[in-house]
Amino acid sequence: MKRLIEKEILSWYNETDRPPLILRGPRQIGKTTTVKIVAKENNIDLFEINLEREGYHSLTKEKIDIYELLAEIESKFKRKPTKESMLFFDEIQESPALIESLRYFYEDNIGPAIIAAGSLLELVIKKKEISFPVGRVRFLYMVPMTFCEFLLAIKEEQFAQSILENNVRKFMHNDLVKLLKKYFYIGGMPKAILTFIETQSLSKVRGVHLDIVETYAADFPKYAKRIDYKRIEKIFKQAAYQVGKKVKYQNFDSESGSREVKNAIELLIDAMVVVPAIHSECSGLPLDATLTPSIYKLYFLDIGLMNAIQKLDYHFIDEHLDAILVNKGVIAEQFIAQHLQQFYNNRQPPELRYWVRDKGTSKAEVDFVIQKDSKIIPIEVKAEKGGKLKSLFIFALEKNWKEVILFNNNFIKKYKTSHKSNHLINDAPATEITITNLPLYMIESILPNIVILGYAGLNFLYITANVFAQ
Numbered sequence: 001m002k003r004l005i006e007k008e009i010l011s012w013y014n015e016t017d018r019p020p021l022i023l024r025g026p027r028q029i030g031k032t033t034t035v036k037i038v039a040k041e042n043n044i045d046l047f048e049i050n051l052e053r054e055g056y057h058s059l060t061k062e063k064i065d066i067y068e069l070l071a072e073i074e075s076k077f078k079r080k081p082t083k084e085s086m087l088f089f090d091e092i093q094e095s096p097a098l099i100e101s102l103r104y105f106y107e108d109n110i111g112p113a114i115i116a117a118g119s120l121l122e123l124v125i126k127k128k129e130i131s132f133p134v135g136r137v138r139f140l141y142m143v144p145m146t147f148c149e150f151l152l153a154i155k156e157e158q159f160a161q162s163i164l165e166n167n168v169r170k171f172m173h174n175d176l177v178k179l180l181k182k183y184f185y186i187g188g189m190p191k192a193i194l195t196f197i198e199t200q201s202l203s204k205v206r207g208v209h210l211d212i213v214e215t216y217a218a219d220f221p222k223y224a225k226r227i228d229y230k231r232i233e234k235i236f237k238q239a240a241y242q243v244g245k246k247v248k249y250q251n252f253d254s255e256s257g258s259r260e261v262k263n264a265i266e267l268l269i270d271a272m273v274v275v276p277a278i279h280s281e282c283s284g285l286p287l288d289a290t291l292t293p294s295i296y297k298l299y300f301l302d303i304g305l306m307n308a309i310q311k312l313d314y315h316f317i318d319e320h321l322d323a324i325l326v327n328k329g330v331i332a333e334q335f336i337a338q339h340l341q342q343f344y345n346n347r348q349p350p351e352l353r354y355w356v357r358d359k360g361t362s363k364a365e366v367d368f369v370i371q372k373d374s375k376i377i378p379i380e381v382k383a384e385k386g387g388k389l390k391s392l393f394i395f396a397l398e399k400n401w402k403e404v405i406l407f408n409n410n411f412i413k414k415y416k417t418s419h420k421s422n423h424l425i426n427d428a429p430a431t432e433i434t435i436t437n438l439p440l441y442m443i444e445s446i447l448p449n450i451v452i453l454g455y456a457g458l459n460f461l462y463i464t465a466n467v468f469a470q
Helices: 005-013 031-041 066-077 096-107 121-128 147-153 157-164 170-186 190-199 202-223 229-239 258-270 303-309 314-319 321-327 330-340 390-399 440-446
Strands: 021-024 046-050 086-090 113-118 138-141 274-280 291-300 352-357 364-366 368-372 375-381 403-408 413-418 432-439 450-456 459-465
Touching: 005 031, 005 113, 005 138, 021 031, 021 121, 031 046, 031 086, 031 113, 046 066, 066 096, 096 113, 096 121, 121 258, 147 157, 147 170, 147 190, 147 440, 157 170, 157 440, 170 190, 170 202, 170 303, 170 314, 170 330, 170 432, 170 440, 190 202, 202 229, 202 303, 229 258, 258 274, 291 303, 291 330, 291 352, 303 330, 330 368, 330 375, 330 403, 330 440, 352 368, 352 390, 364 375, 364 390, 375 390, 390 403, 390 432, 403 440, 432 440
Parallel strands: 021 113, 021 138, 046 086, 086 113, 274 352, 375 403, 403 432
Antiparallel strands: 274 291, 352 364, 368 375, 413 432, 450 459
């Protein structure tokens, strides 16, 4: 199963002056498999070192001697790493001292490419107060498989290519909606997608979802020194029901105090199993200059896991999609959020922004806002046909911004509309906005500089997508 991030890893490997690379992300999203695939497909001599399973004497010391470590690796593998080799330290969170020592591979100009991966890294880094000098270590962030990656995995390459080229034809729409329903249920966890490919059994897929949820729950005792793990497990599962809602601590656990719930949510954010969308005033650029960190909502790691916790089965999603999206629009929001969290590429932590106005009778909320070059672009997720756009018009009036993106279940359309013609805001000056209406499955067409692997015979064709250039 091809991952978009493979090309970035290979590009890093081919650099002449490459710092150690750390893949960050939650468990079971494919970090280990991706590294092994990159090495195998490019004939790279890989030294895989799993620090959860293997013990290295040189790593037991408080201060690690990287030359001693290299000698021990050579002894264990019965071969010597060269400049073309790749040393892969998996589950590196098990050795905080090694995390800090990675910089010396770069500073001492030691030959092999050094790559590491781990889960709960943010917790380890904060606990040990580890710092990384700029330029000495590079980070890439991995998230669950995207819809286009899912399409590639199930051999629907043409659909993936059409989305990324912003060239979806009307005759493709119904088929893509059907595939989107499957993704809503299966989600982007690699094991769930692989299980579907191998068995075509949705019940087995749901079993994988539940196993993954329990795996995450099994990690919670590792947080116990900072918070009661039973509380954080409860809040983790409750987060699946609070998706897209402004965070109110009592909604997560009415039996715990606000401070305890706040600490638990922060831990889940650090572990990257929930992603915050933080309110921005959107009063100018940069977008993050006017953040209000205390006002935020949460989205879940994966739409498939979210629906598993909510016990929504595929047949219900398939038969009642329109009703679900209208009455439980959170599913559509989760799908968009899951893809938008890496709008600014894999080099930055997953992050989301939104806008809310809570004043008098003009209350409004725009689901997401993004910054593209010199523009702030509001994004609204509406499932129903002809859905009200009051919040977008309030945003346009207040911020004097006239371009918006609307995601729903309809086919592509670009048009202008005014609030007066729709009777949405009384006694307000007339304003007109230009709406780019995209079907939900087109979300990846707006991600700038995203590179995906399409297929042309046996050769890979690289496509750069950017709907804003249209």
